[in-house]
Amino acid sequence: MTKGIWVFVEHRENLIKKVVFETLSEARKIADQIEDELCAVLIGKSNDSLVESLSEYGVDKIYLAENDVLKTYTTDGFTNVMSDLIRKYEPRALLIGCTINGRDLAAQVAQRLATGLLTDCTGIEVIDSQLVFTRPIYAGKATVKASCKTNPVIATIRPNTFAAVQNKKDPKIVKTVTDCGNIRQVVIDAVRQVSQRPELTEANVVVTGGRGIKGPENFKLLEELADVLGGAVGASRASVDAGWAPHSMQVGQTGKTVSPTLYIACGVSGAIQHFAGMSSSKCIFAINNDPEANIFKIADYGIVGDLFEVVPLLTEEFKKLKA
Numbered sequence: 577m578t579k580g581i582w583v584f585v586e587h588r589e590n591l592i593k594k595v596v597f598e599t600l601s602e603a604r605k606i607a608d609q610i611e612d613e614l615c616a617v618l619i620g621k622s623n624d625s626l627v628e629s630l631s632e633y634g635v636d637k638i639y640l641a642e643n644d645v646l647k648t649y650t651t652d653g654f655t656n657v658m659s660d661l662i663r664k665y666e667p668r669a670l671l672i673g674c675t676i677n678g679r680d681l682a683a684q685v686a687q688r689l690a691t692g693l694l695t696d697c698t699g700i701e702v703i704d705s706q707l708v709f710t711r712p713i714y715a716g717k718a719t720v721k722a723s724c725k726t727n728p729v730i731a732t733i734r735p736n737t738f739a740a741v742q743n744k745k746d747p748k749i750v751k752t753v754t755d756c757g758n759i760r761q762v763v764i765d766a767v768r769q770v771s772q773r774p775e776l777t778e779a780n781v782v783v784t785g786g787r788g789i790k791g792p793e794n795f796k797l798l799e800e801l802a803d804v805l806g807g808a809v810g811a812s813r814a815s816v817d818a819g820w821a822p823h824s825m826q827v828g829q830t831g832k833t834v835s836p837t838l839y840i841a842c843g844v845s846g847a848i849q850h851f852a853g854m855s856s857s858k859c860i861f862a863i864n865n866d867p868e869a870n871i872f873k874i875a876d877y878g879i880v881g882d883l884f885e886v887v888p889l890l891t892e893e894f895k896k897l898k899a
């Protein structure tokens with residue numbers, strides 16, 4: 577019998593990604609409904625402080641796989657370890673944050689175990705004792721509910737979808753023997769871009785610049801607004817293709833998917849491919865000088881105006897509110 581809802585604990589520089597706590601909080605509710613246990617899977621090295629943080633989020637059990645070679649994420653290392661753990665303990669489900677590494681790991685493990693994978697999920701519920709996941713389809717224009725007949729079901733969870741709710745427990749620690757298998761990738765160095773801003777996919781506020789921003793130098797305006805709101809800066813594909821922003825900032829179908837509380841689109845027309853990456857934002861606010869721009873059809877609030885006038889005014893007003 578399969579047992580346990582597992583959540584993969586993605587971490588970097590001794591900090592657990594926010595999406596992990598969000599996923600654990602939602603998974604806790606599901607585990608309670610079906611009277612199953614909630615388990616965290618922590619793969620890495622020297623994880624004591626991480627174990628402590630996990631115990632704040634209602635975890636019953638932590639599978640701990642420690643090894644020097646697991647210090648940084650590699651596709652082979654993490655896939656080998658996770659697949660072995662699943663074969664050994666046979667969980668009902670594995671939930672993974674829909675991040676760059678999370679998407680990679682989920683696809684690899686699903687392929688390795690020949691099991692079903694549901695990506696970018698925004699809801700989990702129990703129907704007839706089965707886990708059913710909600711996923712946006714057609715660039716966010718519709719949603720579908722899906723389940724998998726294979727065990728375990730693997731699902732990636734969109735960041736910022738669920739609230740992280742603290743719920744202290746004393747989890748059982750299961751130290752596992754880790755044969756990391758053959759690892760073909762070698763991480764030689766990780767170069768960190770120095771930024772005080774939150775990661776785009778995890779940010780509560782995203783300020784995005786489209787072609788209307790007219791040049792790379794003008795992103796400074798958006799950065800100032802983002803900074804006063806504690807947000808991240810994104811870009812449309814038109815801005816990225818023009819070389820004004822790196823691809824890592826692109827929001828949309830071929831970029832990142834964001835789900836912030838507030839999405840501020842500046843000089844973005846609102847193409848379907850852009851919408852695909854930001855449609856689940858809780859509040860969309862658009863600034864565009866064309867009253868007919870498509871973005872106003874999907875925005876909750878909008879200002880028809882020149883972004884070069886509106887954005888600095890907004891920044892000033894938010895600064896006053898903070899003072």
Ligand code: FAD
Pocket residue numbers: 785786787788789811812813814815826827828829830831832842843844845846847848849850853863864865866869881882883884
């Ligand atoms: P535009 O469509 O040129 O819009 C610029 C807007 O700025 C206009 O609405 C204009 O009125 C406004 N503006 C101009 N000046 C000002 C001003 N001073 N003040 C205020 N407003 C002003 N796009 C993405 O964004 N992300 C993706 O991931 C993506 N993937 C794609 C994948 C495929 C397969 C394809 C075919 C396309 C994809 N695209 C993607 C491209 C998409 O179709 C659009 O071309 C793109 O989103 C347009 O970017 P934009 O809104 O910045 O530019």
